[in-house]
Amino acid sequence: MNFKKKLLPVLAASALLIFLAASGIFIRESGTASAKSSRYENLDSFTEVMYLIERNYVEPVENKTLVDGAIKGMLQGLDPHSTYFTEKEYKDFQVETKGEFGGLGITIGMRDNILTVIAPIEDTPAFRAGLKSGDRIIKIEDNSTTGLSLEDAVNKLRGKPGTNIAITIHRDNVPKPFDVTLTRAIIKVKAVKSDMIGKDVAYIRVTQFKEDVSGEIKAAIEQLRKNKYKGIIVDLRNNPGGLLTEAINVSSIFLPSGKEVVYTKDRTGKDQHFKSSTFTLREEKTPLVLLVNEGSASASEILAGAIQDYKRGILVGKKTYGKASVQSIIPLRDGSAVKLTTAKYYTPKGRMIHDKGIEPDLAVEDVSDNVTLTQDEIDKLAADISKPVIDMQRDEQLKAAVEKLREMIKNG
Structure with a gap:
């Protein structure tokens, strides 16, 4: 594999079955991600916590699950657009930039730490349901979205085409939040x-x-x-x-x-x-x-x-x-990827x-x-x-x- 850096401009509203907030994206090959430096060697606390979980947590946990969660948390703490893709999520991401995907047909992002609709995509369930730019999604299936990361919200909203999902919307100039039930679909976007x-x-x-x-x-x-x-x-x-x-x-x-x-x-x-x-x-x-x-x-x-x-x-x-x-997509050796601003x-x-x-x-x-x-x-x-x-x-x-x-x- 050639690990020489290579930037391929991709800008995006990344569409992960629904579109994420549109963002500038570059794809580069991995290589520097594996470089070792003394400044990263002081990971004693991380190693200690992993050891404690493996020895004392009430249920067995796979090492891969712990590492994935740690990476997600590290990137989530930077900004709403930096994130970690598992191997499956990265494959989904690559497919979805082709313009055909399954989901609701809304572009979402974080505004003031609140899950917000940037835009409904025409000819999709969200568009036909009347969702509007600026709508705030405060609940997904009666669960609050407070503290939910953008990627986790996407994972909750995606699902098998033909299945329903209920979301609660807060809209400016509307006195009370209201519920909207949407049916997931394969989205073929006429651009x-x-x-x-x-x-x-x-x-x-x-x-x-x-x-x-x-x-x-x-x-x-x-x-x-x-x-x-x-x-x-x-x-x-x-x-x-x-x-x-x-x-x-x-x-x-x-x-x-x-x-x-x-x-x-x-x-x-x-x-x-x-x-x-x-x-x-x-x-x-x-x-x-x-x-x-x-x-x-x-x-x-x-x-x-x-x-x-x-x-x-x-x-x-x-x-x-x-x-x-700009988010750089950096593929990792195991098929996963990091999206970093x-x-x-x-x-x-x-x-x-x-x-x-x-x-x-x-x-x-x-x-x-x-x-x-x-x-x-x-x-x-x-x-x-x-x-x-x-x-x-x-x-x-x-x-x-x-x-x-x-x-x-x-x-x-």
């Missing part, structure tokens, strides 16, 4: 939906930055070009992120090649820069509006930050989530995204946050998942985006 708004506006809804989403956007644009649109709206609302490579590729559609899209900075101050490439399809000059909200995270924020910094387009909606740290993302102009978010150029509250989909709309989603639901009457943010884009088109 790109597109349609025309009138005869002049191309509308592209991007639900996550999964593998080859840039290719799907390219195909959507090629199809929409037949309508001779004059401007483009890219809707990143409730998009929790995904792969860094795809954030760069999508940016490359709208920015000239060679432009810095984002850079990272680690604990030593070392920078790593990512630039736009020569993409096969380009829309460098077409008037552009990006729709964002508090459910837009990670890769969505990278794209939004680059577009805003270069004044390539206008951001409409609400401030983004503010999740843009190693850097933070910055926009081309040096703005740190993490915990700050991206402010829109045009702030618009979304009254549709308080509107539930009708059964007809749900049926439409089920019948044709390639088409977004466009509601210019209730969607104030989309309405404002269209008006702003048409103003940009008119002014040349």
